[in-house]
Amino acid sequence: MANPLKCDLCDKPATVHLTQIVSNKVHKVDLCEACAQAKGVTDPSGFSLSDLLLKASLNPEVAPGAMRCESCGFTQADFKKHGRFGCPACYDAFKGMLEPMLDGMHKGTKHTGKIPQAALARQTLHERLSKLELDLSDAIKSERYEDAARTRDEISQVKQATHQSPPR
Amino acid sequence: MTIASLIASPSELTDAASNKTAIVLMTRIRLARNLATQPFPGWAKPAQRSRIAEICTAAVAAAAPLKRSLNVAVDQLGELEKQILVERHLISRELSGSKQGSSVIISKDQTVSVMVNEEDHLRIQVLRAGFQLKKTWNVINELDTALEASLDYAFSPTLGYLTACPTNLGTGMRASAMMHLPALVISSQMEKVVRAVNQLGMVVRGLFGEGSDASGSIFQISNQTTLGESEEEILKRLTSVLQSIIEHELNAREKLLEADAGKLFDKIGRAYGIMQNSHLLNSSEAMNLLSLIRLGIDLGVFPDANRSTIDRLFIEAQPGHLQHAQKGEFDPAQRDLLRAAHLRSEFANFVRPDFSLINSNGKN
Numbered sequence: 001m002a003n004p005l006k007c008d009l010c011d012k013p014a015t016v017h018l019t020q021i022v023s024n025k026v027h028k029v030d031l032c033e034a035c036a037q038a039k040g041v042t043d044p045s046g047f048s049l050s051d052l053l054l055k056a057s058l059n060p061e062v063a064p065g066a067m068r069c070e071s072c073g074f075t076q077a078d079f080k081k082h083g084r085f086g087c088p089a090c091y092d093a094f095k096g097m098l099e100p101m102l103d104g105m106h107k108g109t110k111h112t113g114k115i116p117q118a119a120l121a122r123q124t125l126h127e128r129l130s131k132l133e134l135d136l137s138d139a140i141k142s143e144r145y146e147d148a149a150r151t152r153d154e155i156s157q158v159k160q161a162t163h164q165s166p167p168r
Numbered sequence: 169m170t171i172a173s174l175i176a177s178p179s180e181l182t183d184a185a186s187n188k189t190a191i192v193l194m195t196r197i198r199l200a201r202n203l204a205t206q207p208f209p210g211w212a213k214p215a216q217r218s219r220i221a222e223i224c225t226a227a228v229a230a231a232a233p234l235k236r237s238l239n240v241a242v243d244q245l246g247e248l249e250k251q252i253l254v255e256r257h258l259i260s261r262e263l264s265g266s267k268q269g270s271s272v273i274i275s276k277d278q279t280v281s282v283m284v285n286e287e288d289h290l291r292i293q294v295l296r297a298g299f300q301l302k303k304t305w306n307v308i309n310e311l312d313t314a315l316e317a318s319l320d321y322a323f324s325p326t327l328g329y330l331t332a333c334p335t336n337l338g339t340g341m342r343a344s345a346m347m348h349l350p351a352l353v354i355s356s357q358m359e360k361v362v363r364a365v366n367q368l369g370m371v372v373r374g375l376f377g378e379g380s381d382a383s384g385s386i387f388q389i390s391n392q393t394t395l396g397e398s399e400e401e402i403l404k405r406l407t408s409v410l411q412s413i414i415e416h417e418l419n420a421r422e423k424l425l426e427a428d429a430g431k432l433f434d435k436i437g438r439a440y441g442i443m444q445n446s447h448l449l450n451s452s453e454a455m456n457l458l459s460l461i462r463l464g465i466d467l468g469v470f471p472d473a474n475r476s477t478i479d480r481l482f483i484e485a486q487p488g489h490l491q492h493a494q495k496g497e498f499d500p501a502q503r504d505l506l507r508a509a510h511l512r513s514e515f516a517n518f519v520r521p522d523f524s525l526i527n528s529n530g531k532n
């Protein structure tokens with residue numbers, strides 16, 4: 001005999017079984033009476049499957065705190081509790097659990113929309129500058145003065161370029 | 169601009185009502201955006217929240233569409249003021265309940281609003297009366313690009329705009345239309361429509377009341393997913409779903425008139441009678457009656473010019489607006505009295521229904 005299905009949100013026996021097709025993907029959610037009521041599942045107009053799927057996809061137990069974001073201190077247990085991340089860097093820290101979750105949640109797993117051109121250009125310049133500054137201090141430390149002079153020129157060129165094309 | 173003068177001026181929704189807004193009352197697009205180097209609002213410490221608010225509000229207030237706007241911290245607003253902004257769709261319920269460090273910037277014409285430190289650092293919203301997805305997208309896209317010139321957005325080439333909740337990843341865009349669908353409700357087809365729309369990756373919600381309550385037969389249809397498709401693709405899909413819902417609603421109206429016009433006229437006529445004579449109206453009943461009058465306008469029973477009055481009343485009959493007009497706070501029973509009194513006076517001189525004018529094909 002198979003075990004009776006458990007509710008995806010709590011551990012009570014599930015009595016409500018939903019199959020819904022979202023973006024050509026079949027999703028199954030099993031709920032107990034109480035959770036079905038609380039989520040408005042019984043009322044078709046108020047019911048959003050995405051919230052449920054989010055919670056349900058987190059259900060496979062993971063050792064709490066197994067992953068942690070170095071930038072903001074957010075843990076996997078925090079995510080399970082809030083359903084939200086702590087900071088943008090969390091998306092790197094929790095990469096492993098993200099893929100399967102996004103696959104069930106969205107139409108695809110790769111962004112194909114708008115790109116913030118200006119912000120990205122600024123970021124690239126920033127990264128280039130900090131790398132050059134690192135090179136410069138290395139060159140000075142190891143007394144490679146010719147390299148240092150060249151790097152210094154490059155830095156002022158990059159800085160000038162930033163000033164010549166200020167953000168719109 | 170002050171909150172008082174904003175409340176005193178009509179919102180986009182009540183002002184621009186015309187026969188173009190017959191079935192789609194309003195189009196709305198919101199974008200979720202975050203700063204690259206700050207924790208999301210829900211995880212940020214108070215000092216960080218203040219810093220985020222400072223950076224964001226400075227950038228937003230400098231953007232062209234938000235010059236001379238209302239720029240106010242949420243904790244500076246009274247309960248009633250917040251409720252009014254929620255009822256006008258200018259802020260979310262979540263923002264109205266948020267703690268220190270949250271604020272909102274609202275344009276003078278109330279078509280653009282930016283929430284700061286809601287679930288994400290920025291929730292940019294543009295709304296337009298009627299079915300105007302393209303125009304709304306052009307406005308919000310331009311504003312977003314202008315903000316990005318001074319704000320460093322959290323963005324990943326593979327995941328798109330990074331948001332606090334992974335359900336908003338990618339475009340961070342939620343586009344929606346508010347639709348008046350009385351014939352689909354009367355003919356019990358809404359459940360079928362909701363199911364079909366869900367299968368197409370769109371979400372349907374009742375607009376008035378909490379969550380699922382669909383009083384007034386007004387529904388909000390929006391995209392469910394945000395990652396894996398471009399903004400244009402999402403809008404294109406939503407547009408075709410909306411067009412097909414409009415078709416279904418018009419067909420349902422035609423069928424109602426064919427099958428039993430007397431029954432439909434009776435509903436509209438009674439709604440008019442109750443509006444003129446009732447002394448107790450709860451919010452849900454008022455919304456349903458207004459919906460029937462609005463259907464009457466679409467069918468030609470009342471003149472087209474009255475649609476803007478009804479759309480204004482949809483908003484004025486809600487608790488926040490009702491109490492603000494009476495300059496006080498009232499319990500629900502008192503509100504039902506006030507609501508009925510307000511609608512009675514509005515309908516005292518409202519033109520009588522003329523069922524001989526009905527448009528035989530049910531299409532406006």
Ligand SMILES: [Zn+2]
Nearest residue numbers: 007010032035
């Ligand atoms: Zn349960």
Ligand SMILES: [Zn+2]
Nearest residue numbers: 069072087090
């Ligand atoms: Zn983090």
